[in-house]
Amino acid sequence: MKWNWKAVSVSLFLVCSCLLSGYAQDPAKTGPGAGQGRQRRIGMDPVDDRVQLREYHFADTDETLPYAVFVSSKVVKEKRAPLVLALHGFSGNHGTFMRTQCVDEAEKNGFILVGTMGYSPSGSFGMPMGTMGRKLPTGPGMSAMNNPGGKKETDPAKVVELSEKDTMNVLEIARKEFNVDDKRIYLMGHSLGGGGALHLGQKYSSIWAGVAALAPGAFGIQWTADSKFKEVPLYIVVGEGDTMIAGVRNLNTQLKSLNIPHEYKELSGMDHGSVIGGSMPEVFKFFNQHTKSR
Numbered sequence: 001m002k003w004n005w006k007a008v009s010v011s012l013f014l015v016c017s018c019l020l021s022g023y024a025q026d027p028a029k030t031g032p033g034a035g036q037g038r039q040r041r042i043g044m045d046p047v048d049d050r051v052q053l054r055e056y057h058f059a060d061t062d063e064t065l066p067y068a069v070f071v072s073s074k075v076v077k078e079k080r081a082p083l084v085l086a087l088h089g090f091s092g093n094h095g096t097f098m099r100t101q102c103v104d105e106a107e108k109n110g111f112i113l114v115g116t117m118g119y120s121p122s123g124s125f126g127m128p129m130g131t132m133g134r135k136l137p138t139g140p141g142m143s144a145m146n147n148p149g150g151k152k153e154t155d156p157a158k159v160v161e162l163s164e165k166d167t168m169n170v171l172e173i174a175r176k177e178f179n180v181d182d183k184r185i186y187l188m189g190h191s192l193g194g195g196g197a198l199h200l201g202q203k204y205s206s207i208w209a210g211v212a213a214l215a216p217g218a219f220g221i222q223w224t225a226d227s228k229f230k231e232v233p234l235y236i237v238v239g240e241g242d243t244m245i246a247g248v249r250n251l252n253t254q255l256k257s258l259n260i261p262h263e264y265k266e267l268s269g270m271d272h273g274s275v276i277g278g279s280m281p282e283v284f285k286f287f288n289q290h291t292k293s294r
Helices: 005-015 100-109 156-177 192-203 245-257 280-288
Strands: 039-042 045-048 052-058 063-071 081-087 112-116 180-190 210-214 234-239 263-267
Touching: 045 100, 052 156, 063 100, 063 156, 081 100, 081 156, 081 192, 100 112, 100 280, 112 156, 156 180, 156 192, 180 192, 180 280, 192 210, 210 280, 234 245, 234 280, 245 263, 263 280
Parallel strands: 081 112, 081 180, 180 210, 210 234, 234 263
Antiparallel strands: 039 045, 052 063, 063 112
């Protein structure tokens, strides 16, 4: 891939409108009856009470990094279960996809849902656009947002690398802990995380049974006809009320022109933020339609 850095810089400025969120360490129970329908907060981000908030040691920077896990009550140790790895947008965190709408779909469909920090709220999960030298905003109300993730590394290029490492570490932790169906591992991301999902979806194409990009912020990518998404099912969704919809439509046009197979949908009544929860029925329907042949 080649990158149009001017377009990336402009696009990232728009991506910064993603929902703000923070971090807390209190664990939660999972399974039936464990706080169904209730939410607690990680900073400014509501997280369903059925979600487990966890930490692990990130050796690259000698820091403790957070991640989140939800396990459907339909998951049993004796049977391999599908897993979906979720990537937040700019300024988000490991709890972004851990809201009730997302958790309800994971519960209903029998999934393990894993949220990764990606090292930093501004991490791009390896997509080489990072923060383009930008810093997270500061001031009243922003302290909670700045709490999660790693703090030792601040160089934008290095954060890009560490964001990918953290993400793949968390996936490996989950695969070791749970009886995961290797033919049913999925990836989804929102906004900047949607761009990250497009990056990781191609780089680690042998892992994924399907990739879903929600309002993806990946406008600097110049796609090529030999994209790995000719091998990995791809679903792109955006809200009709999203102010960034023009860029996502342009992405759809590019993929079509290169004959890269994908599904594309615009959802009415949704904007850049509400598409996260609102698209979940469609996203999990897409996941359930795809299983790796080997």
